[in-house]
């Protein structure tokens with residue numbers, strides 16, 4: 001499972017999975033030539049930065065942001081995502097191509113909103129060993145967020161007024177589910193149990209009782225939404241980035257709490273936070289909580305080959321007395 005959020009001008013996600021594909025922070029320069037399965041070739045386009053599994057020089061992005069700040073993340077959507085074979089006369093885009101297709105051609109969510117209804121997502125695999133993954137996408141810029149889902153009844157483009165997305169069920173149900181929690185609060189609430197019984201508060205934070213604490217997709221949605229929407233951070237770059245990771249931290253998965261089988265557990269492999277204004281991609285991994293950063297504009301972007309940075313994932317302790 002995964003969780004994706006926007007916060008101020010930042011966009012990022014937790015990638016929750018039992019193993020890493022050796023993904024890397026990956027910069028696609030402006031002249032990498034994209035040969036899309038529908039025949040379109042784009043050999044100059046805005047540069048992009050994000051997390052990708054790089055296969056033969058092609059970036060299979062999980063999440064990415066382009067030079068204009070347009071950002072997209074793919075999240076698991078099992079049993080709901082429906083891709084079908086390419087059809088003549090439609091804008092066929094293989095599911096693995098959606099991120100580069102949009103980031104190479106558009107600058108804002110407003111533009112993307114107009115094209116998504118026309119796109120036909122196909123089930124073409126990148127390679128036989130990499131069949132298409134059942135995904136849905138959160139797409140954002142500095143002004144707004146949307147969610148794109150293709151299910152058995154077609155394309156859905158939802159406004160995402162809270163800037164949060166997780167996995168199943170479909171986005172309309174995730175949003176509606178929030179109504180169950182309409183009375184939880186970050187304030188110190190008065191005793192309302194019954195007029196004839198006044199109950200003292202044992203601690204702070206009690207008005208949040210009722211918020212889910214488990215790691216299911218719909219629970220993470222509620223908890224991430226609550227944490228983000230009540231978030232208060234000093235309005236300075238470094239504090240906002242730090243706060244961003246705390247919001248994602250509220251729904252991160254410690255190894256052991258969600259077992260997939262034998263020795264397999266779902267964990268938060270990495271958490272990312274991309275500055276949509278500057279193109280700086282911040283991340284930390286499961287075993288290294290130092291925030292590392294890669295700057296899109298520190299590279300020569302007028303080139304043709306992927307630029308990739310391996311994730312730092314070794315535990316490191318910074319001793320203060322030796």
Ligand SMILES: C[C@H](CCC(=O)NCCS(=O)(=O)O)[C@H]1CC[C@H]2[C@@H]3CC[C@@H]4C[C@H](O)CC[C@]4(C)[C@H]3C[C@H](O)[C@]12C
Nearest residue numbers: 001002016017053060061062074076096130131132133
């Ligand atoms: C699994 C991940 C979602 C995390 C998640 O939600 N895990 C819940 C598991 S569980 O459902 O709870 O058991 C998703 C998110 C993005 C995906 C990659 C996108 C590019 C590429 C597309 C190709 O077509 C197939 C290979 C490819 C590398 C994809 C592999 C994998 O699919 C990725 C990592």
